[in-house]
Amino acid sequence: MSTFRKRFLANKTAVFCSVLLLLLCLMAALAPVLAPHDPTQMFQEHRMEGSSGDFMLGTDQFGRDLLSRIIYGARVSLVVGVSAVLVSVVFGTLFGLIAGYFGRWVDGFIMRCMDVLFAFPEILLALAIVAALGPGTFNTIMAIGIVNIPIFTRTVRGAVLSIKNLEYVESARAIGASTKRILFLEIFPNVTAPLLVQSSLAISGAILTESALSFLGLGIQPPDPSWGGMISEARRYMELAPGMIIWPCLAMTVTILACNMFGDAVRDILDPRHRGK
Template identity: 45%
Template structure:
């Protein structure tokens, strides 16, 4: 009986690939119906391409100073103007995309890995383990994210990498609770009980059934949290706790230029617009991913 169940549960590699490809096609058909999500995807793709080809796009070096042209308004030579050191703002925003996206992606990836690990353990094994991990998540969530990030950076020291670590730690309970909730639901499904009945071990059940059926909400939440991570990094940079001058991080650029907001507003407007656009892009794309990956939204 157990052998027949195992044989019926197995799919050939060709069948698995076919189902995967069909799933991608169905996802894209659903995703492209959401026009705001497509706009968000194009915005995100635009900034990713800027970050990848920053050296080719930037007209000047990020730290090329010329005091003679400091605080010049946008012109044909300097499309977005210059800052108080005569540096080209466009070049610094282009290279700043690399820093902001790096923080966003790697902070969220770190949060997903650690949060998923603890969330799976808490949800699958339950009892005392679940209680301890859940209370730990509750403690972290009791603090406002930006304040907890500041506290962690204060301990580690101000830098972009330490800001990345702080943002990752702050977001761990978000993914941990999400995964725990999903695991609590999935582990009661009939196919999980069938897997246990044929002697499948806990590790194999988690890797083969629990995690694959928890990816959709993780992807959606991860996309939305990239926007949050970029905002947090900009906030820490603005407060002097994140990237340090002369790094062209957008929040740091805002902090350096805030005293010139009245007589040289372009020094503040363009870095601010970059932050706004990339955050809007990830939020719109995240909403579209949620609708496309949620079976209840198919209609």
């Protein structure tokens, strides 16, 4: 653990991105304190205004403060992104452990089911699930979580296949350890590294998918603010008030870029081939 900490602190990209993500999380958690206005409050006399003393980033077509909506939108995007990835991690890890350890027909059945999910483009599958379940925060989380399960299943399965025949696992079998103990106490701790990297990368994809669903009107429903919904509303007014589409796009870009760069940095830190460099 101390070695990982030293390598993490020595990696400037990892430190910078972790600080940026921490600030985004704090902004989302402290949204009621940091937001200058209620994100749903309308100031009819200030519709589509530019930056001013009262509205730092301007207002939208209903006179709502863009800064307040972006801050609250960060809460929605991060909650949906992290929650959806947690759903994917739990089920994907369970399926991957079972498929990789037992093999044979169990492995074949689970992976063919994952192949069926992989056969659909991610956004189309998420659209189909949300259309069947109905729009809303919980259904959006479940849809994105289901879409990402195959990725984690394959990641964990591949790691299990390379681990399950090693000496320490064979020793656990020899002393009569139960299958549950072998899976969760012997094998699982050794697949957490690729799982951590995949999780950090999947969060950015989940945020992007949530924004796409909200853009299409099937994600977070008005008047609750979400970056995708703000972009969808702003496309009709982008020539009159370009800030309406610039600021939510910028917020989404920074968040997704930070998640991706953090995941890449953690992957480099955990990769044995980079040790000593």
